[in-house]
Amino acid sequence: MKKIIIAVIIIVVGFGVYFSMDNSKGNISSGKSFSYVLENCDGKSGLQKDTCLLQKASFAGDLSFCSNDHPGYSKDECYSEIAATQNNPKICEDNADDVSKCKDSYATSELDISKCVTDSCKTQVLSWISKYRLEESDCKNFTSNLQKSAFSGADEYSKKYQCTEFVADLDQEASYCDDLTLIGVDQRKIDRCKTKASKGNLTFQNCTTRMGYGYYRDACYYSLAKQDNSPGVCDFIDVTVLKDRCIKAFQ
Structure with missing residues (x-):
């Protein structure tokens, strides 16, 4: 009986993990591909660790991550990355110190010239x-x-x-x-x-x-x-x- 209960728990937990995996960004059909999203950032340091953590924050929409200092990018660059991943330029408007720069980064990521603020972005x-x-x-x-x-x-x-x-x-x-x-x-x-x-x-x-x-x-x-x-x-x-x-x- 204990073995049956344990098996049921494993199946339920496994399904829950897979469901959360499948909805982390779009519909990721491959179980293997999910490791690209939640890559283990432990053991990394400096820019590599920050970039890894930024990817997690971007897919989760976690704006609090940008409130801390990071060696490889500014807060506005952090916000623009999350804005691009979440397809939501309003993140720049509500959070960035330099809204224009944040929006330009977003527009460049989306290859959408209509979202550019500056001429250099359009170029x-x-x-x-x-x-x-x-x-x-x-x-x-x-x-x-x-x-x-x-x-x-x-x-x-x-x-x-x-x-x-x-x-x-x-x-x-x-x-x-x-x-x-x-x-x-x-x-x-x-x-x-x-x-x-x-x-x-x-x-x-x-x-x-x-x-x-x-x-x-x-x-x-x-x-x-x-x-x-x-x-x-x-x-x-x-x-x-x-x-x-x-x-x-x-x-």
Whole structure:
């Protein structure tokens, strides 16, 4: 009888944990992916620990975390991270000392130029949007048809190189870089392309710490999802076009 009771308790507790996991941000379908949210911050120190704790606070919407001093970011940067994760710019309005800077960080993370306060924010968002458009349209054609198409002029040459490097990095597929020999790219650039496309051993913490906000972090999450075969990581991607690409990769 005791064994039955213990078994029931384990099942109930397990279900409760899984339910809370599944609702921590969006619908995280993979049990493995939840470890990316509640990564154990014990044993970390300095910026690594603060970044780990900030991620927890962001997904929990815990604004009290930002009231303390942190070595790697300001209070306003802390609030903007939570605002972006919670998709709630009012967090900036109600809490930040520099509301404009906080909102700009939020807008950049969301790639939404209409939410920008300053011109520099608009420039940054436009730059990242252009990268997405390049990858989603022209880059697909360039990377799949390099053998068929002759480049004419520096602009097209540069675009093909940038496209190939970008898609190789995004897909973590170094073999794409070999096609660059077909358009006369020098070996140094090909080696750089392969290096970027062969990072490997990505972790959720590395993506967050190294990539900061917006496009670069989302691209890292995409690569991480493919590396770990964990579709749940796609839920952390903010920008719709890359999130959709990530989800489709597992369908």
